[in-house]
Each structure stands twice: as C-alpha cells, then as structure tokens.
Amino acid sequence: MKKGYFGKFGGCFVPELLMPPLLELEKAMADILPTESFQKELDDLLVHYAGRKTPITFCPTLSEKYGFEIWLKREDLLHTGAHKINNTLGQALLAKYMGKTALIAETGAGQHGVATAAAAARLGMDCTIYMGAEDVERQSSNVRRMRLLGAEVRPIENGSRTLKDAINAALRAWISSQKTTHYCFGTAAGPYPFPQLVRDFQSVIGREARSQMLEETGSLPDYVVAAVGGGSNAIGMFHAFVPDGEVNIIGVEAGGTGEPGCLNSAAINLGVPGVLHGEYTMLLQDREGQILPSGSISAGLDYPGVGPEHVHLSTSGRVQYTIAYDRDALNAFQALCHDEGILPALESSHALGYVLAHPEEFRRGSRVLINLSGRGDKDMDIIEHALGL
Numbered sequence: 478m479k480k481g482y483f484g485k486f487g488g489c490f491v492p493e494l495l496m497p498p499l500l501e502l503e504k505a506m507a508d509i510l511p512t513e514s515f516q517k518e519l520d521d522l523l524v525h526y527a528g529r530k531t532p533i534t535f536c537p538t539l540s541e542k543y544g545f546e547i548w549l550k551r552e553d554l555l556h557t558g559a560h561k562i563n564n565t566l567g568q569a570l571l572a573k574y575m576g577k578t579a580l581i582a583e584t585g586a587g588q589h590g591v592a593t594a595a596a597a598a599r600l601g602m603d604c605t606i607y608m609g610a611e612d613v614e615r616q617s618s619n620v621r622r623m624r625l626l627g628a629e630v631r632p633i634e635n636g637s638r639t640l641k642d643a644i645n646a647a648l649r650a651w652i653s654s655q656k657t658t659h660y661c662f663g664t665a666a667g668p669y670p671f672p673q674l675v676r677d678f679q680s681v682i683g684r685e686a687r688s689q690m691l692e693e694t695g696s697l698p699d700y701v702v703a704a705v706g707g708g709s710n711a712i713g714m715f716h717a718f719v720p721d722g723e724v725n726i727i728g729v730e731a732g733g734t735g736e737p738g739c740l741n742s743a744a745i746n747l748g749v750p751g752v753l754h755g756e757y758t759m760l761l762q763d764r765e766g767q768i769l770p771s772g773s774i775s776a777g778l779d780y781p782g783v784g785p786e787h788v789h790l791s792t793s794g795r796v797q798y799t800i801a802y803d804r805d806a807l808n809a810f811q812a813l814c815h816d817e818g819i820l821p822a823l824e825s826s827h828a829l830g831y832v833l834a835h836p837e838e839f840r841r842g843s844r845v846l847i848n849l850s851g852r853g854d855k856d857m858d859i860i861e862h863a864l865g866l
C-alpha cells in the first residue's frame with residue numbers, strides 16, 4: 478500500500494507550509510510512540526486518569542426482547558464522558574515528548590474540545606480551541622467546560638460557522654504556530670499521518686473488548702457495531718477485529734430525518750469521492766464540488782466527510798456501512814434508558830438504533846457487541862425537545 482493511503486483513499490493534500498509539522502509528526506510517531514517510556518506513561522494516564530480499562534456490559538432485558546445477545550463496550554464511563562480522551566491524552570503526551578508547549582484543536586459539538594482541554598491541563602500545556610460560531614451558540618455548556626479547564630475558545634465566523642470551518646481555521650493557525658504547537662486532531666481523518674495516529678490511540682477500545690469477550694463468553698462476538706462520524710470510535714473498535722474473518726463488522730452513519738433530500742452525515746453511503754481537510758475520501762458535496770451542509774440530530778456525527786480507512790474497509794467489503802435515522806437513535810436512546818438504566822450519547826444511540834431497527838439482520842442467539850462511545854447527559858435538552866417531554 479502506498480504510504481499514507483488506505484487503498485486509494487487518504488493521502489496528504491495540504492499547502493506546502495503545513496508539510497513540515499506533518500513530517501515532524503510522522504517522525505515522532507516512528508521514534509517516540511514505540512518507546513517503553515512513552516507507552517508506560519500513556520498507559521498510566523489511561524488507567525489512573527481516564528479510567529481504563531472500561532468494562533463490557535451485557536444487556537439482559539434488551540437481549541431477551543430481541544432474541545440475540547446485546548453487549549456494550551462502555552467508553553461512556555471514561556473521564557470527560559466519551560472515547561475522545563484516549564486520543565487527546567495520546568496526542569498531548571506525544572506533543573510533550575516532541576517539546577511542544579501548546580495544543581490547538583477544532584471542535585464541533587465541543588466533546589473533542591473538552592477532552593483536549595482536559596489533557597492540556599493535566600500535562601501543563603496551553604490550549605486553544607477553534608469552534609464554529611454557530612456551534613459556540615448551540616453548545617454553550619461544553620464551551621463553559623472548556624473555559625473552566627483553562628482553554629481559550631475562539632469562535633469562527635467563516636463559512637457555515639460550524640465544524641468544517643473550525644478545522645480550516647485550526648489548520649491555518651498551525652502554519653504560524655508549528656514551532657511550539659501541536660494540532661490535536663479529533664478524529665481518524667484529515668491529512669496523513671492523523672488517520673493512522675488517531676487509530677493507533679483509539680484501537681485500545683477493540684483490543685480490550687476482544688479479549689474481554691473471549692474471557693467472559695468464551696468466543697468472539699458474531700457482530701461488532703459502531704457509529705461513524707469522522708470514524709475514530711468506530712476504527713478504534715473495529716481495528717482488532719478486522720483480521721477475524723468470522724466477525725461481521727458494521728459501521729453506522731447518521732441519516733438525519735430520512736426524508737428525501739434531508740440533511741445527513743452519511744458520507745460513505747450517500748457521498749462521492751473528493752478532497753477535504755487534506756485527505757482523499759468520500760464526501761457530501763454538490764456537482765460543483767462545494768461541500769454540502771451535513772446534518773444529524775447528533776452533533777458529534779455531523780461531519781460531511783469520513784476517515785479514509787473506513788472508505789477502504791467499505792470498498793474492500795470487509796466492513797458493511799449502513800444508516801440509522803434520527804428516530805432510530807431516539808428509540809434506541811429510550812430503550813437503553815428504560816430497559817438497562819444507561820443514558821447513551823446520541824452518537825452511540827445510532828449504533829444501537831441500527832441494531833434495534835433491523836433485528837432481522839442479526840441471527841437468533843448470536844452475540845452483538847456495540848461500542849457505547851459516550852454518555853448522553855450532554856444531549857438531554859435535544860432529546861427532551863425531540864420527544865416532546
């Protein structure tokens with residue numbers, strides 16, 4: 478495979494001025510990541526600060542109702558409430574080893590901003606978060622959390638004033654600050670080497686889950702399911718299972734309301750190939766190549782592109798990519814609350830939502846492992862509004 482590519486997808490399509498920090502990062506990945514001191518320090522942070530390892534939880538009531546076993550990997554129990562801290566601790570520590578003193582990051586819903594701000598505070602680094610002005614207004618509680626954690630939040634007024642504009646602003650800011658600053662990218666997408674780097678830090682999810690399933694059930698799961706936004710929790714879950722040919726792997730994209738022509742975030746299912754944020758991938762764009770606005774009830778899945786490794790896993794047929802709609806996610810959210818006493822993030826609710834909306838696709842008596850990427854407290858206002866509560 479060509480360096481930096483997954484099949485035809487990925488690569489590094491950036492202005493010349495961004496090449497030095499990306500090459501520096503590639504070198505740090507090779508020189509620092511494998512060392513015992515780095516791995517030991519990261520492991521210590523993951524265990525004693527973030528709360529790893531996370532358990533797997535069997536869902537007795539839902540399993541009884543649906544006729545197959547439903548298991549959850551509990552990333553919702555991590556510090557800051559989602560899988561994102563696996564990546565931000567990894568990148569922050571790597572940046573520190575590289576001699577950087579500051580982090581910048583983009584954020585959409587604010588979850589990655591909060592996880593970056595926490596990692597920066599813990600490791601004694603400065604932190605600036607770029608966030609679309611529209612998102613700053615919509616996600617005020619996460620903005621407050623970031624500020625309390627010591628980060629500066631910069632609202633971006635360009636374009637659609639959302640995530641994609643925040644990424645463009647952060648990439649631009651990195652050009653002038655690269656000597657002291659690391660860009661802590663939030664998902665398994667963007668220019669090489671970010672998709673590989675973020676996957677490496679998130680793949681702890683699947684490594685743990687695979688051995689936990691073996692230990693607790695005596696066999697691998699028959700199905701592994703995760704929600705796909707940019708793709709970091711999903712690739713983190715899938716990576717360890719890709720070589721296990723007998724395990725069916727399913728990625729779930731957000732289909733929005735499902736009405737014809739509605740906004741959605743299903744880049745693999747509904748997009749076309751193109752270049753965005755430094756990578757060649759599948760994108761929601763119009764015939765002139767303009768990026769279309771994406772949309773989903775779940776702010777964290779709301780991204781018009783997707784990480785290149787997922788596109789490759791789709792093209793090769795190893796992973797099946799499907800769609801869950803807003804109503805599927807809401808139904809799954811309610812089911813998990815009422816039947817199992819767990820309040821899931823709306824993103825993760827898409828993964829469960831697909832399973833519960835299509836039970837006929839899962840063999841009776843089989844075992845389904847779902848990545849519960851985050852907790853849902855952040856989504857309560859949206860959910861109560863959508864359910865008319």
Ligand SMILES: *Cc1c(COP(=O)(O)O)cnc(C)c1O
Pocket residue numbers: 559560561588589663664665704705706707708709710711777778822824825850851852
């Ligand atoms: C950000 C987020 C996602 C989507 O991002 P990926 O990179 O696709 O994982 C999913 N779940 C939760 C809880 C999130 O916060």
